[in-house]
Amino acid sequence: MLPKIDNILVATDLSENADNALRHALSIAIAHGAKTHVLHVTEPLSQDAIVTLNMFIQDDKSRQQAIKDRHAAVKRLLKDNQQAFLKSLSVEDQEKYSAVSSIELVDGHPAEEILKRAKKLSCDLIVMGSHEQGTSHTFLGTVVKRVLRRSTIPTLVVPNLE
Numbered sequence: 611m612l613p614k615i616d617n618i619l620v621a622t623d624l625s626e627n628a629d630n631a632l633r634h635a636l637s638i639a640i641a642h643g644a645k646t647h648v649l650h651v652t653e654p655l656s657q658d659a660i661v662t663l664n665m666f667i668q669d670d671k672s673r674q675q676a677i678k679d680r681h682a683a684v685k686r687l688l689k690d691n692q693q694a695f696l697k698s699l700s701v702e703d704q705e706k707y708s709a710v711s712s713i714e715l716v717d718g719h720p721a722e723e724i725l726k727r728a729k730k731l732s733c734d735l736i737v738m739g740s741h742e743q744g745t746s747h748t749f750l751g752t753v754v755k756r757v758l759r760r761s762t763i764p765t766l767v768v769p770n771l772e
Contacts, residue, residue, distance in 0.1 A: 613764075615642040619733040621724045621757070622650050624691045627739035631768040632695060635737040638766075639709040644734070648713045649727050650688045651720040652681065685715050721756035728763060736765040 620635045622628040632648065639646045655663070655677070667673045696707050712731075716723050728736050741751035754767055 613734065615639075615644045615734045617731050617733040618644050618646045618735045618737060619724065619728045619731060620646060620648050621720070621736065621738045621753070622648055622688075622691070623739070623753075624650060624687060625739065627741075627768065627770045629691075629695050629698070629739075630771060631737050631739035631766075634766065634768050635735075636703075636706050636709055638735065638737075640706050644709065645711040646709045647727070647731050647733065648692065648710055649724060650684070650715050651723040652684050652715060652717050653720065654717060655680075681715070681717065688713065688715050720753045721760065724753070724757050725760055728761070734763060736761060736763060738765065738767055740767050740769050 615638065618635050618639050620628075620632050622632065632646075635646050638644065663673050663676060667676055692710075692713055696704060699707065714727070716727070724736065724738075727733075736757060738754050738757065740754060758765055758767070
């Protein structure tokens with residue numbers, strides 16, 4: 611019996627290759643009549659960032675507001691990313707974007723949060739893009755490796771096509 615795919619989790623780092631991974635996920639979702647869930651994970655502040663915040667923002671309330679503002683800024687980036695992705699699709703393919711049933715931003719360690727959300731959403735497949743070349747995106751490679759090592763469901767890694 612062939613596996614049934616009802617829910618797909620697409621982990622995005624907001625890069626071009628993550629958009630490419632979303633295209634593949636939508637193709638699979640349409641073929642299976644599955645729901646697609648887009649997830650972006652914001653890493654916790656590093657200890658150095660916390661020390662810097664404490665040095666430059668003495669007021670606790672202002673520090674908490676700065677952290678909230680950071681989350682809100684990333685949420686806007688995610689929304690803008692998805693709107694730009696939708697605009698990049700052909701008119702015919704824009705209809706297929708309706709397979710995206712949720713777009714979510716969570717704070718935490720990326721690999722852990724991806725696996726938690728996949729389990730909570732009863733996902734049958736995780737789709738991620740491989741890291742792009744250069745130092746600014748090497749972290750995604752680490753996340754992909756961690757997800758692959760620990761995932762109990764199939765995980766599709768879409769290579770960078772550049």
